[in-house]
Amino acid sequence: xxxxxxxxxxxxxxxxxxxxxxxxxxxxxxxxxxxxxxxxxxxxxxxxxxxxxxxxxxxxxxxxxxxxxxxxxxxxxxxxxxxxxxxxxxxxxxxxxxxxxxxxxxxxxxxxxxxxxxxxxxxxxxxxxxxxxxxxxxxxxxxxxxxxxxxxxxxxxxxxxxxxxxxxxxxxxxxxxxxxxxxxxxxxxxxxxxxxxxxxxxxxxxxxxxxxxxxxxxxxxxxxxxxxxxxxxxxxxxxxxxxxxxxxxxxxxxxxxxxxxxxxxxxxxxxxxxxxxxxxxxxxxxxxxxxxxxxxxxxxxxxxxxxxxxxxxxxxxxxxxxxxxxxxxxxxxxxx
Amino acid sequence: xxxxxxxxxxxxxxxxxxxxxxxxxxxxxxxxxxxxxxxxxxxxxxxxxxxxxxxxxxxxxxxxxxxxxxxxxxxxxxxxxxxxxxxxxxxxxxxxxxxxxxxxxxxxxxxxxxxxxxxxxxxxxxxxxxxxxxxxxxxxxxxxxxxxxxxxxxxxxxxxxxxxxxxxxxxxxxxxxxxxxxxxxxxxxxxxxxxxxxxxxxxxxxxxxxxxxxxxxxxxxxxxxxxxxxxxxxxxxxxxxxxxxxxxxxxxxxxxxxxxxxxxxxxxxxxxxxxxxxxxxxxxxxxxxxxxxxxxxxxxxxxxxxxxxxxxxxxxxxxxxxxxxxxxxxxxxxxxxxxxxxxxxxxxxxxxxxxxxxxxxxxxxxxxxxxxxxxxxxxxxxxxxxxxxxxxxxxxxxxxxxxxxxxxxxxxxxxxxxxxxxxxxxxxxxxxxxxxxxxxxxxxxxxxxxxxxxxxxxxxxxxxxxxxxxxxxxxxxxxxxxxxxxxxxxxxxxxxxxxxxxxxxxxxxxxxxxxxxxxxxxxxxxxxxxxxxxxxxxxxxxxxxxxxxxxxxxxxxxxxxxxxx
Numbered sequence: 001x002x003x004x005x006x007x008x009x010x011x012x013x014x015x016x017x018x019x020x021x022x023x024x025x026x027x028x029x030x031x032x033x034x035x036x037x038x039x040x041x042x043x044x045x046x047x048x049x050x051x052x053x054x055x056x057x058x059x060x061x062x063x064x065x066x067x068x069x070x071x072x073x074x075x076x077x078x079x080x081x082x083x084x085x086x087x088x089x090x091x092x093x094x095x096x097x098x099x100x101x102x103x104x105x106x107x108x109x110x111x112x113x114x115x116x117x118x119x120x121x122x123x124x125x126x127x128x129x130x131x132x133x134x135x136x137x138x139x140x141x142x143x144x145x146x147x148x149x150x151x152x153x154x155x156x157x158x159x160x161x162x163x164x165x166x167x168x169x170x171x172x173x174x175x176x177x178x179x180x181x182x183x184x185x186x187x188x189x190x191x192x193x194x195x196x197x198x199x200x201x202x203x204x205x206x207x208x209x210x211x212x213x214x215x216x217x218x219x220x221x222x223x224x225x226x227x228x229x230x231x232x233x234x235x236x237x238x239x240x241x242x243x244x245x246x247x248x249x250x251x252x253x254x255x256x257x258x259x260x261x262x263x264x265x266x267x268x269x270x271x272x273x274x275x276x277x278x279x280x281x282x283x284x285x286x287x288x289x290x291x292x293x294x295x296x297x298x299x300x301x302x303x304x305x306x307x308x309x310x311x312x313x314x315x316x317x318x319x320x321x322x323x324x325x326x327x328x329x330x331x332x333x334x335x336x
Numbered sequence: 337x338x339x340x341x342x343x344x345x346x347x348x349x350x351x352x353x354x355x356x357x358x359x360x361x362x363x364x365x366x367x368x369x370x371x372x373x374x375x376x377x378x379x380x381x382x383x384x385x386x387x388x389x390x391x392x393x394x395x396x397x398x399x400x401x402x403x404x405x406x407x408x409x410x411x412x413x414x415x416x417x418x419x420x421x422x423x424x425x426x427x428x429x430x431x432x433x434x435x436x437x438x439x440x441x442x443x444x445x446x447x448x449x450x451x452x453x454x455x456x457x458x459x460x461x462x463x464x465x466x467x468x469x470x471x472x473x474x475x476x477x478x479x480x481x482x483x484x485x486x487x488x489x490x491x492x493x494x495x496x497x498x499x500x501x502x503x504x505x506x507x508x509x510x511x512x513x514x515x516x517x518x519x520x521x522x523x524x525x526x527x528x529x530x531x532x533x534x535x536x537x538x539x540x541x542x543x544x545x546x547x548x549x550x551x552x553x554x555x556x557x558x559x560x561x562x563x564x565x566x567x568x569x570x571x572x573x574x575x576x577x578x579x580x581x582x583x584x585x586x587x588x589x590x591x592x593x594x595x596x597x598x599x600x601x602x603x604x605x606x607x608x609x610x611x612x613x614x615x616x617x618x619x620x621x622x623x624x625x626x627x628x629x630x631x632x633x634x635x636x637x638x639x640x641x642x643x644x645x646x647x648x649x650x651x652x653x654x655x656x657x658x659x660x661x662x663x664x665x666x667x668x669x670x671x672x673x674x675x676x677x678x679x680x681x682x683x684x685x686x687x688x689x690x691x692x693x694x695x696x697x698x699x700x701x702x703x704x705x706x707x708x709x710x711x712x713x714x715x716x717x718x719x720x721x722x723x724x725x726x727x728x729x730x731x732x733x734x735x736x737x738x739x740x741x742x743x744x745x746x747x748x749x750x751x752x753x754x755x756x757x758x759x760x761x762x763x764x765x766x767x768x769x770x771x772x773x774x775x776x777x778x779x780x781x782x783x784x785x786x787x788x789x790x791x792x793x794x795x796x797x798x799x800x801x802x803x804x805x806x807x808x809x810x811x812x813x814x815x816x817x818x819x820x821x822x823x824x825x826x827x828x829x830x831x832x833x834x835x836x837x838x839x840x841x842x843x844x845x846x847x848x849x850x851x852x853x854x855x856x857x858x859x860x861x862x863x864x865x866x867x868x869x870x871x872x873x874x875x876x877x878x879x880x881x882x883x884x885x886x887x888x889x890x891x892x893x894x895x896x897x898x899x900x901x
Contacts, residue, residue: 259662
C-alpha cells in the first residue's frame with residue numbers, strides 16, 4: 001500500500017466522520033442517559049425500526065452478557081418500541097424520521113454517536129436480530145473478552161454473520177416477545193462459505209450460507225456480505241465504512257491471520273428469518289430503504305412465495321459456541 | 337521458620353488486598369511494592385485498608401514498566417526490607433497481585449521446611465530455552481536497548497540491526513553466565529542475602545540495567561553464583577502465550593487448577609469471583625498431595641499456542657486466511673482426482689467406491705452441476721451442487737468439501753470439459769492424488785452420435801485444455817502425487833496401475849483386486865482417431881492406436897471384466 005493510497009483512505013475516513021457530524025442534526029434525543037456511562041463501560045450501539053417484539057429478549061441477552069449501556073437510534077417506529085426503550089434505565093434513545101438509506105443505512109448516525117460517547121470504550125454494534133457469541137461466552141462475561149483483548153493489544157474483534165433459520169416454513173412458528181429466537185430459528189449452514197480478500201480495505205469478504213444457497217444461487221456475487229467486525233475499542237477517529245463489515249483506519253480490518261494461525265473470533269447469530277420476516281420484507285420493499293435498491297428483499301419476496309423453506313438435509317442445529325468452533329466457523333485463537 | 341511474601345502490585349488492588357490477607361492469616365509476613373504509576377488516592381486507600389495487619393509493610397515505590405529495570409529494583413528493595421524487618425523468614429516467595437495461592441499456605445510452608453536449602457528458581461542458559469520473544473536470546477545480554485519494544489518497535493528493531501552490523505558488543509561482567517527463567521521465584525534467605533549484599537552488586541546492577549527484560553535474568557543469573565541447590569522450576573504456575581504474555585485464568589478453570597496441585601497460579605482475572613472464593617476461603621486441600629502436576633493445564637495452553645500459530649490445516653475462515661504457501665496444509669485431508677477413468681470405464685465410480693470404501697463423486701466441476709455422489713443436490717456443510725455458486729469461488733468450493741468431510745476420503749473425476757480453475761490448486765496440494773489417463777476424453781466423443789464436424793471441433797478444444805492441464809502437472813511447483821498414462825499405455829495392462837492407485841488410497845498392499853471395472857467397447861476407436869487425423873485434427877494425447885481392429889485386447893459386444901488371479 002503506497003503513500004498515495006493511504007492518503008486517499010485517510011481522506012475517505014475524514015469524509016465519513018464529517019458526514020457523521022453533519023448527520024447529527026437528524027437525531028432527536030428521546031432519553032439521553034449517557035451521563036451514567038462510567039469509564040470502562042462496555043457500550044452497545046444499534047438502530048431499530050418497529051422491532052418492539054424483539055427488544056425484550058435482545059436487551060436481556062446483552063445485559064446478561066455484561067453490556068453496561070445501550071445507545072439506540074430509532075428510525076420512525078410506530079409500534080410502541082420508542083416508549084418501551086425510553087423506559088429502560090440503561091438505554092439512551094434517539095429518534096429520527098429521516099432516510100435510513102441516506103444515512104448510509106444508519107452508519108452515519110451511529111458513527112456520530114460513537115464519536116461523541118464511545119471514545120475509549122469497547123463498543124458492540126449489532127442489530128436487534130443479531131446475537132453475539134464469542135469463545136467461552138457461556139462461562140465468561142464479555143468483560144473477560146475485552147480485558148483479554150486489551151491485554152493482547154487487540155483493538156477489533158471479528159464475528160461472522162451466521163444466518164439462522166427454522167425447519168419448515170419460516171412463518172410456521174410465531175415468535176412471542178421475550179422468547180429466545182434461537183428456539184425457532186435454530187439451524188444454520190456450516191460449510192458453504194466463500195472468502196475473498198478486499199485489497200483496498202484489507203478486510204475479508206465472506207459470502208455464502210442459506211441466503212446464497214437459496215436466494216442468490218444465480219447471482220452469487222450479489223449475495224450479502226457476512227464478514228462483520230462488531231466489537232471495537234473505539235476511538236473518535238474511527239469510522240465504520242459500510243455497516244459493520246469494515247472500518248477505517250484499515251488496520252482494524254486485520255482480524256484474520258495470514259501466516260497459518262488462527263486469531264480469536266466469534267459469530268453473530270442472525271435471527272432474521274422468523275415469522276416476522278415476511279411482513280417485514282413486504283414493508284421494506286415498499287420503503288425501498290435498503291442496500292442495492294432493496295435487491296435482497298425483492299429476491300426474498302419472490303423466492304419466499306414459492307418455497308419458503310431454507311432447511312436442508314445437511315443443515316446443522318445450533319448447540320453452542322464450541323460447536324461453531326469445531327466446525328471452523330469461529331476460533332478460540334490463543335485464548336484458553 | 338516462616339515464608340515471607342514479596343508482592344508486586346499495580347492493578348486490581350482489591351484482589352491484591354484479599355490475597356495479602358490470605359497470606360498473612362497463614363502467618364506469612366508480606367512486603368508489598370505498589371507500582372509508582374498507581375494514583376495517590378488509590379494507593380492511600382489500599383495502604384489504609386491493610387493498616388490493621390501488623391506484618392504487612394510497604395516498600396519504596398518504583399515505576400514498573402514491562403521489560404524494564406524498575407521491576408528488578410522493586411524486587412530488590414522489597415526483598416531487602418523483608419530480610420531486615422522479619423529475621424525469622426527463611427524463604428522469600430516473589431508473587432504478584434494477580435497471583436492466587438491454590439493450596440493451603442501451610443502446605444507451602446511445610447514443603448519449603450522440608451527443603452531448607454533449596455532455591456526454586458527457573459534458570460536456564462540462553463542456548464537451552466526456546467521461549468524467547470523477538471528472537472533475541474544471547475543478544476539481550478550483549479546489546480543495548482534504549483528504545484521500548486512495546487512502544488517504539490521500529491526503532492528497537494533498527495537499533496538492534498545497527499548494532500549487529502557494526503559488531504557492537506557489551507562485555508558481560510566476569511564470572512557471570514547469563515541465565516534466564518520465569519520471573520516468579522522462591523529463594524532462601526541465604527541465597528537472596530548473598531545476592532543483595534554482594535560487594536560487586538553496584539557493578540552487576542549497572543550491567544543489568546541495560547539488559548533487555550532484566551526481571552527474567554537478574555536473579556536467575558546471580559542465583560547461580562551463590563545457591564547451593566537450585567531446583568530450576570518455578571513454584572508459581574504461569575503459562576505464556578506465543579507473544580510472551582501470561583495466559584489468564586478464569587472461573588471455568590477451577591477444576592483444572594484444583595487438579596494441578598500447584599502452590600500458586602498466575603495470572604488470575606480480577607473478576608474471577610468463583611476462583612477467588614474457592615481458593616481463598618475453602619480449606620479443601622488437606623489431601624496430602626506432594627508434587628505439583630500441571631500437566632493438563634500445560635496441554636491446554638500448548639494447544640492454544642499451536643492453534644494461534646499453526647491453526648487447523650485446510651481451514652479457511654473469518655480469522656484464518658493464510659497467504660499462499662503458509663496454509664500448513666492447503667486442504668484438510670487427502671483426496672483423489674481421476675481424469676479419464678470415468679470415460680474409459682463404464683462403472684468406474686461404483687467400482688472405486690466398493691474397492692476403497694471412500695466417497696466417490698462424479699465430475700465435481702462439470703459445467704451443468706457438481707455431480708455429488710448418489711446424485712445428492714446438497715452435501716455435508718450444506719454445500720450446494722449449483723454450478724454458478726460453485727464457479728463463483730471454485731477454490732472455496734473444493735476447500736469446503738474437503739473440510740466438511742474430514743475423516744472420509746473424497747474421490748472425484750475431472751476432465752477437460754470441466755471448470756479448470758482449480759488445476760493449480762490441486763497440483764500444488766500435497767493432499768491430492770491425481771491420476772490421469774490422457775486422451776480418454778475422446779471415448780465419449782467416439783461413442784456419441786454427433787456430426788463429425790462438431791466432434792472434430794470439440795476434440796480439438798478438449799485436447800488443448802487437457803494439454804494445458806498436463807503442462808501444469810509437469811511444472812516444477814507440483815506437490816501432488818501425480819500419475820499420468822496415455823490411453824494406449826493404460827489399456828495395455830489396466831490392472832497394474834489401478835492396483836497401485838488403490839493401494840495408495842487404502843494404504844494396504846495385501847489385498848489383490850478381485851474385480852475390475854468394465855472397460856468401454858473400443859472396437860473402431862483406432863479408426864475414429866484416424867478419421868480425426870484425416871480431418872486435419874491431430875489427436876496425440878492418447879498415444880499410438882493402430883487403425884485396424886485389435887487395438888482392443890478383446891472383441892465382442894459384451895466384454896467380460898478382467899479376472900485377476
